[in-house]
Amino acid sequence: MIVGKQKPLDDIWNRVKGFEKLLVFGCNTCVAVCHEGGNKEAEILTSLLRMRATQEKVPIDIRSSGIERQCEHEFFDAVEKEIEWADAVLSIACGVGVQFLVKRYPSLQVSPGLDTTFMGDVEKPGLFMESCQACGKCILDLTAGICVMTRCAKRLLNGPCGGSTKGKCEISKEIDCAWQLVIDRLEALGKLDDFVKVVPLKDWSTGRDGGPRKLFHEDLES
């Protein structure tokens, strides 16, 4: 899923303090799981911004709302009136949601309240780990099921580099060396011979480098 992190309150406040009617708008799917951008977080953020407005004597009316997903039209019906009321929306969805709002309401002022950080998993409660770059051409079978494009700081397809130390990456003792993980798993599977095979040059054109991507199913068009 998509993971994000709320921007610092000062930063958010500076983005929105000039508006008169602000709607803080949560997105209750991906970024709610990481407790950063869901509808509950929208309510908390609304309270914090109201306090700030009172402290600084800024006349701004702030309301809170949210939907299940800001990236699909079907969820917006219930909140049309609230959006109509606002002269600006502070969206705490990921960048996809922020842009979908802009696409849907071309004249609406929209500010991002969240930094979209990565696609990842919930390794344990409270811990979210990046695991996929959406490169558009999965080769996880070549690297023991560990995405080295994501987890190696140099995205080496034929690692580990000379900086791998005691299972950790050269850039931080807090970060696992992706290639150590690959080798450990190859060994556990009895497939270390696969390590010697050179992974060929990657075609990056299916990723960001090839321009914006789209997927279209004609049969689903209504």
Place this chain on the structure above:
Amino acid sequence: MNLKTPSKLEKMLAAGHLAVTSECGPPRGSDPASITKKAEMIRNHVDAINITDNQTSVTRLCSLAACIHLKHMGVEPVLQMVTRDRNRIALQSDILGAASFDIHNILCLSGDHQSFGDCPQGQNVHDLDSIQLIQSVRHMRDEGKFLSGDDIARPPSMFVGAAANPFADPFHIRALRLAKKVSAGVEFIQTQCIYNLDRFEKWMEMVRDLGLTEKVFILAGVTPFKSAGMAKYMKNRVPGMDVPDEVVSRMAGTPKEKQSEEGINICVESIQRLKELPGVAGFHIMAIEWEEKVPEIVERAGLYPRPQIS
């Protein structure tokens, strides 16, 4: 002798001589004098000089331009090239640029992560990795073609090298990773600085067992310590470096004014021991900002005069 390139380094190794290379870091400015000065100090004591490519990710004068300065002096350069800063278009283009100046040696590296350098906010490229760069240079040279398959008019003629670090982890795959570089087409290796000779010997044994010393020339990397402080720094702060405690204590136990001399002693002793090790084809002396000591090291290690190769 079946030579594949006009490289003097290749000739030296193919003739069975222990080769000696060294390296110079380009300046953080555009004055070429620092390169030519360093090269002048060591040119009679080494067979080729590597020029580092923005080492530790600190922005410097480019490796290619510095290699051209060496070439103009009549010194044999080894062009270091990292995949961190260039995509496959720029890599191929720079290789051709180097080839146009008859630069005949290249060292294919991935490069230190940019977070260590002066532009930690920058992107890293790594369109290719070091092993794929080895493959690419060999493809350009041997097939005479670009990666796209198009013909190259006057292909590069480069002796292809890479680094190996027997001291990084996991240790047991380090020889296998060299095998991977060999299968990609690497022809010579310069290793990370060796301080833990026991571990290096163990690695070489694994390398010999895989039959790799028959396929690739291995130059053992050495770096003299200038001080006990440097030894401690290398031990604790440089990723993938293995400096045994006894080496640090030997430096620390030497009076300060004698420490640099002791650093040279350790370096010379290491070379002498490694000269006897089967599979070691030469030495790569990385005297970091201490190039003036290279002649002394080479002479004391019994590697001088350098054999004359036409």
